Amino acid sequence: MAAGRAWWRTVETERGRVCGEPAPVAEGDVDAPPVAAFRGIPYAASPVGALRFAPPRPHEGWSGVRDAARPGPAVPQGPSRLECVMGRRAVDWSEDDCLTLNVWSPAGAAGAGRPVLVWFHGGGFSSGSGGWDWYDGTRLAALGDVVVVTANYRLGPLGYLYLPESGVGNLGLRDQAAVLRWVRDNIAAFGGDPAGVTVGGQSAGAYAALALAVAPETRGMVRRVIAQSGPWGLPPQEPDAAAGSAAAFLDLLGLPGKAVGGAREAEVLRELRALPAERLLAAYARLSADRARPGRIAPPMYPVLGGALLPTPPRQAVAEGALGGAGLLIGTVRDEMTAFVAFDERARAFTRDDVLRIMREDARDTFRGGDRDAAACAYDDLARLRPDASHAELLTEAATGWLFRDGVTRIAEQRAAQGTPAYVYRFDRGPDGDDGTLGATHCAELPFLFGTFDAYPDSPMLGRPGTDARRLARAFGGAFAAFTATGTPNGPGLADWRPYCGGPAPEVMYFG
Template identity: 35%
Template sequence: MRPVCTTRQGAVRGTVSADGTASFLGIPYAAPPFGPLRFRPPAPPRAWSGIRDATAHGPTPPKAPYAPPFDALVPETTIPGEDCLNLNVWTPSPGPGARLPVVVWLYGGAFTNGSASPSAYDGGAFARDGVVFVSPNYRLGADGFLHLDGVPDNRGLLDQIAALEWVRDNIEAFGGDPGRVTLAGESAGAISIGVLLSDPRARGLFHRAVLQSGAAHHVLRPETAGRITAHLAGKLGIAPTADAFAAVPLDRLLPAQAELRKDIATGPDPALWGEAVLNAMPFEPVTDGPVLPGPDCGVDLLVGSNREEYRFFLVPTGRLHRLTEEKLRSTAEAYGLDPDKALPVYRDARPGAVPGEIFDAMVTDWFYRIPALRLAESVPGSHVYEFARRSSAFDGRLGACHAGELAYVFDRLDDPQYAPVTGHAPPQALADAMHGAWVAFATTGDPGWPAYDTRTRPTMVFDDPAPTVAHDPRARERTLWDGIR
């Protein structure tokens, strides 16, 4: 018999899988963000009568496809339709009373791509292990993050807050405990959480957080965001206003916004792009600058990164062995490092490495690892991890790259959408350990290793043949960034 749960907007009917867990897909948590609601805060969803079928994923937010070669590496699903502010729920116990821990998942995609629909983000393994899993869509690109006068910034973050409010108001009907919500995300999803940790509108809506390969450092100041708006408007030949952007057909707007990263790469002028020139991300949360939460943020943290994050961007494109010493040195300087002092430190641990391999290590630190450590340092009791299992993909050169941990966290090593990144024969024992740690953290706040402190810096390293705790891994490289990042 198909399960039925009742939300504040109406009843929904889901499906039951072979292992007995239930899923409810495509449930609206906000009204369609089009027409008079375009570029506006999310509005409440419309109620319905009867029982709504929740057996298929709903529409996805508008986005351009990933550019090659990343379109073959990253799971992506596009489902047309305006009712894109919807979410999915997986639960082992549909109906009130169970009060199970809840995980709310925010996908990555550089704030221009991604959705909650790929099979890679199926929450069945979490439900199997006693966790109610929720995955919302949120607005991307210009609709979600373009800085426009007269409308609120960070509409994609407002969508995430609206989804969390839906969880607060409705998740008990699906067997969840609204007082035990873990907000988890990867890449742009984790960066979103880094901002929400200091947003008073989100306070109390989640109680634990998992930040994978993203923290609180990647934001755009309003003046930089305004320059990006002007550039995109000029590309489209329109005024830089919300009404003008709303009048542009999506088949023109989406390719234009996708070209912005290429524009930054081909003309990396800080006078034009501001701080976006350092990470080539024209769409990010708009704030007055990075803000780290204090010890009183009221949220338990599990935060970390992958050992060779930036290989994801260097290896498939062939840049790993084309990158020059000149580019390596100029990037170090742009980050505030002295290349004559910093680069030898990175080379000492990687004898014989080509410039691209040193570039990966340095950019991985700047973009991912150091922000994660700064976040852990700011909230006592945080737990820190590093994913170090090297993939066999691209003849082993892809390494422990960006997004490499996702198949293990979701315990979906057999999902073909992960195969291009995980490579051959990913170890199930590592998925058992990593997925188990995430479930334990969502359930108790303790993933199974000591909390981080600035004296011993314990870090769980997820690698073959078994995860181990390391104390202050690559300390010399970490200290290069003191006072800089």
């Protein structure tokens, strides 16, 4: 036993040794071996100075043994727009040493070759951290006897500013690709199998996971995909739109926005690297506020179409067969858009015309008119089904469809037609005592995936979980862990979950 313990306490990576710590699973919750946690491991150099707005570079390494008992700082960011749903939390961020990852590995002999889940947090490409206790991988690792990895990646303007002449773009996505490379090169030392990697995530993290799974540069490192509440109705930013957002951002900073793509772009980039991160975040917050509107989830800056990691929109790439034989588990929560609309005072004053305008502007591909006003027809059909619903509630239901649910259905149908059916779920559990305001809102499944109820002490989306909630967490997290381990979300003690094959009664697993 002593030799085994010594192995999982100190591990050799390519850049140096790290020392983790035991991560106890709640007594009686999971019958599995103990888990070791290694937190705050650098996977790239600090993105500071000349490396701000640069692709991730290899970390210089360290001598001796690095203490990996605590996560690294979050990347620079402002408050989450979903604090009113998930609960507030202090964000301890720093540019220095922020590109880190965390590994949870069941104790055992080196070279055990366990399956690996690399999971990316959401946050609208603007907030979040893989080191937060929300995403502690201890219980998930124990449930499936798998290795779990979470990571930070650059967000907001530091991750998605677009300056094409200087090669600046999709830096957050490039960071995530660097995480996959680190896993390929190092995870065997933690007992993981580099050839058995599932890449997963929620919301923005799901969007990135699918993009990495179909990109020519990274798809060879991915065996399976987990995609939770991906905003599939949000296409990647077109380069012209991304350049417009960059110009508006530079104008707010007092820099020449017209320099984007022009001769002065390199000079502007030097000035951006010299500014305090706080100024960049303040300007981005102003830009976000200027563009905010109920029902709009797109931030000013997010992944831009083009380059090695996003040459094709992920949904199109799936339709063209780029996912190959990779397994896919994909789904939504029932009431995705309540998180973005329910507490917005402006939405409560919406009229039918306000909702139709949003539908026509933000979902043009869904509501193509032809000889009929497709948006109006869809709205009126929904209003007949829900005669007591307000205009904001009808917008919430419609947007849940075009932004989240419809994309899941189309992707699942494509995979079925390609002969590799996906596993599809819907999470329906809302907080106890909810009057319908939230329901099963965006992010509601996260505490159940990781079993981290105590990390959400004041979360409206969770409420006060009891015995039934903990039983649901075991079923939900257990299915995801089983999929990571075997490619199917089935196993001892789990419900029979059949793959989605389409037809009049397509197979969807409901949780809640």
